Amino acid sequence: MTTGSPLLYEQVASLVERQITSGALRVHDRIPSVRAMSRSAQVSAATVVQAYVDLERRGLIEARPKSGYYVRLRRHERLPLPRVRRMQPAKPRGVAASVLDVVREAIERTDIVHLNLTMSPASKSPNQRLNALIRAELRAHPNHAGEVLLPPGDLELRRQIARRCTLAGSPADPDDIVITGGTMDAITLALTSLCRPGDAVLVESPTYFGLLQAIEHLGLRVVEVPNHPGAGIDPDAVRVAVETQKIAAAVLMPNFNNPAGTLTGIDAKRQLTATLGDAGIPIIEDDIYGDLAFGPERPCSLRRFDRQGQVISCGSVSKTIALGYRVGWAISPRWAADLQRAKFYSSVAAPTLQQRVLARYYASGGYDRFLTRLRRGLAATAEHFLDTIAVHFPDGTRVTPPAGGMALWIELPARIDALELFRTALASRIGIMPGLVFSAKADYRHYIRLSFGVGWTDEVATALQRLGALARAAAAAG
C-alpha cells in the first residue's frame, strides 16, 4: 500500500469539496446525482455513494429525501472571530500558578464528558497494528527489558523520523534527532540546555498552560507575543520584543497553537524565524499538532526557514497514535549533542520497546492513511462543535475556526467569568479549560478552550448544549 495516495472515493469527495470551498457550489445547491457523477468522474456508482456519505458525515452536504444531496449551511459561519488583542511588549514576569491544580485534577476525572482533553479516545489509536508490532518485537528482541537505547536513541526510529521530515519539506539527518520522553520532555531539555535561571523566554499568548508551568518550574520568566485569531503568531510583535528585551529562547507553536488552533502563515513563519535567528535567539518549535492539519498538506516546520541553525523542532506521536508510549524527539543539527547529554543526565533514556515499535510502525507504512482518517474525523467534529456553539452559546460568543489540531478557542461575552463557568460545568460533569491558564498574566478571564478530540457523539452534543445553556445563564446573571 503506498502511503498518502488517496482512494478513489476520496478523490471524488475532494472534487466536490473543492467546488464547495471555491464557491462553484453554494449553500443549498444540489450536487450532481450519483449517476451523473459516476459518469463524469468515470468511477462506479458505489464509489460515488461512498464519497457522498463521507461528505455528509463531515457536515459538508446533506441528503434530502427523494431529492438528492445538497450543500449544507454550516451554521457556525455566522460566528465571529475572537477580537485581536492589542498587547504591549510584555515585561518579563513570573508565571502565576493559581488554580492549576484544580484544572489538572479535572483532566483525570472519569465521570465527566471531557471537553478539556486535547487527546483522541484511546480506541481511535491504531491499536491492533501497534499491538501486533509489539508482539513481533517481543519475538525479535525477547531481552528488551534489560536493553537501554541511550540518547540519541534508536537509530532506525531516527531514520524514520528523518524520512518523514524530508517528505514534509524540511529534511533532517538522523544524527540531528534526539529521542525523548515526549514533546514536553524535549522542550524541557531544550530549555534547560539553552537558558540560565532568571532568563526570559518568548512565548505566544495564548499558549499551552503546561509550557508556562514548565518555564515557571525551571525558574525562568516569560515574554508574551500575541497569536492573533485566524492569523497566528505576530512577527512584528516578535521583532519589537527582540529589539526591546533580552530574550534567551523562544518556544513557539506555529502549527495549530494550543489553545488557539491557528496556523501561522508561511510569510510570518519566514519573518519570525529570520528575526529570531538574526538576533541569535534559539527557537524551540512545539510541532506536536503539525500532523493534524485539516487541509491537504502538512504545514512546514520553522526549520525550513532556519538559516542560522537556531531552530530546535520538538514533536511526538502523543496526539496521533500513542499518547501512552511517552516517546518524542527534538531535531537540531546545532544542539543535538547538548540535548543528548541533557537527556542522559536528567532521565537516561526513553523506553526501549516503544522506540522500536514506533520505528516498525513508521517503516511498515499506513501512518499517512491513518492520519488522513484522523484528520477528517477531527475536522468533521470541529464543524459539529462550531455549529452547536453557534446555536446554543450566548450572543457575543466568538470562535476561531481551527485549521488543525484539537482545540477551539472561544471568547465568551466579557461579563462571563470563565473560571466560574469551569466550576459550574464541572458540577454538571462537563470538563472545560478556563482561558486564564493559557497566559502568564491570566488575562483570558472570559475565554475557554474546548477540545474536540473527544469526537462527536450524542453524549458530547448534549454536554455542549448544556455548556451553552450554562454560559447563557452566566451571561444573563453577569
Place this chain on the structure above:
Amino acid sequence: MTTGSPLLYEQVASLVERQITSGALRVHDRIPSVRAMSRSAQVSAATVVQAYVDLERRGLIEARPKSGYYVRLRRHERLPLPRVRRMQPAKPRGVAASVLDVVREAIERTDIVHLNLTMSPASKSPNQRLNALIRAELRAHPNHAGEVLLPPGDLELRRQIARRCTLAGSPADPDDIVITGGTMDAITLALTSLCRPGDAVLVESPTYFGLLQAIEHLGLRVVEVPNHPGAGIDPDAVRVAVETQKIAAAVLMPNFNNPAGTLTGIDAKRQLTATLGDAGIPIIEDDIYGDLAFGPERPCSLRRFDRQGQVISCGSVSKTIALGYRVGWAISPRWAADLQRAKFYSSVAAPTLQQRVLARYYASGGYDRFLTRLRRGLAATAEHFLDTIAVHFPDGTRVTPPAGGMALWIELPARIDALELFRTALASRIGIMPGLVFSAKADYRHYIRLSFGVGWTDEVATALQRLGALARAAAAAG
C-alpha cells in the same frame, strides 16, 4: 510460591557460609563430607552436593581431587581498603564537565568488554516472565497506546511499591508515591522542586557522575562530604557541612554508593537523617541499588529514621529487572503533590504499558526469588573480580570489597593517571570508568570504577587480567 523463603540447598549453603564468615571454619579447613552433612542437616545427599557446587561457584570453597571440599583462600583478602581521605568541608563550586563525553561514548561501544556499565546483561532479566505479562496486558488493555497514566501514576503499581516498602521495614502509603521515568528522573524532579538555581546541594564524594552532571545542568552547585571506604557516608562531615554552609538539599546514596559500593551503617544513617532533618534540609535518597545487597537483608531506607518528613526516597527497577522500561518512583508524604506537578509539567507521564506490567510482575510474586539469584550471582562475580585484581594489579592497589550493588572502587598507585589508563584500556577494547568523573573536583585521578554487573566469563577474566597488565605497565612507567 512464597517469595523469599530459601530452597533447601540454599539453607545448607547458608549454614556452611555462616561457619566460614564466623571463623568456625577457616581457610584450608575441610568442610563436612556430603554424607556427614546429609545426615546432620537431614537432607538428601543430592541437596548437599547442590549446596557445595553453589558455594564453589561463589568462590567460598574448593574441591580437592579425592579429598573433598575445603575452605578456599580468597586471594583478595590481602587487598587493602582505599585510604580514608581527609576532606575539608568543601566550599560550593561548579561541577567540572571535562572528559565526560568520551566516557559516555564508551558506554555505547558494542565492540568492548564492558567493565564500565553498572548493569546486568539483558539476558539476565526475567524476560520470559515479563514478556508473558506484556502479552497478558495487551489482552487486558488493547487500547493502552492511547491511554495515559498521569502522575502520580498507576495505582496498582504504587500499591505494590508501598507493599514492598512495608516488607523492607519502611512503610509507605500509595498516595505518597509518584511514578517517574526512572531513578534519575525522580531525583531531577526532586531537585527542580526543592532548589533554586545557584543553590548548593550536599552530595557524597565519590558519587555517581550522572548526578553531578544533572546538578550542573540545573545550574546548582555541590558541597561534598566523604563516603569512607568500608564505612560509608560520614555523619560528622554532614554535621560540619550543615553547620558551616547553606545547603538547599542533600542527594545521598547510603545503600551501595556508586561507585564506592559501601553500605552506610544504621547508626550513621540515623545520625545524618537527624542532622539534616533538624536543619530542615530535604534528603533525596538514591536507593537504586538497595535491592542488591549481598547480605541476607535488604538495607533500610533513610525513611525509617525520618521524623520530620524530610526524606524523598527514589528508586526504580533499572538495576534489577528492567533497565529498558524507564520506570521509577519517588516516595515522600510531604512533597508528593509537588513531585506530581513537576512530572506532569516537565514530561507528562511514565509509559503506560510498563507501569501496568511492573504492577503485574510485583503482584504475581517471584521477584524476591529472582533477586536472591541475582544477588548471589553478583556477589560471586565480585569475589572473582577481587581475586583477579589481587593477583594481576600492581602493588599498592587498594579496593573496597562491595557490600552490594555492582561497583568496585579501586585506588591505584598514585603515579597512575586513571584517565590515561581509561584511554589505553579502551584501545584494548576494555571499558572502565576513570575516577575523576565521580567528584565535582575531579580529585580521584588515580582511581577507577569497575562494574562486575557484566558477570564472570572467560572473556571478562581475560579483560581484567589485561587491564591489570596495563595498570602495572602504567605504574612502572609513571
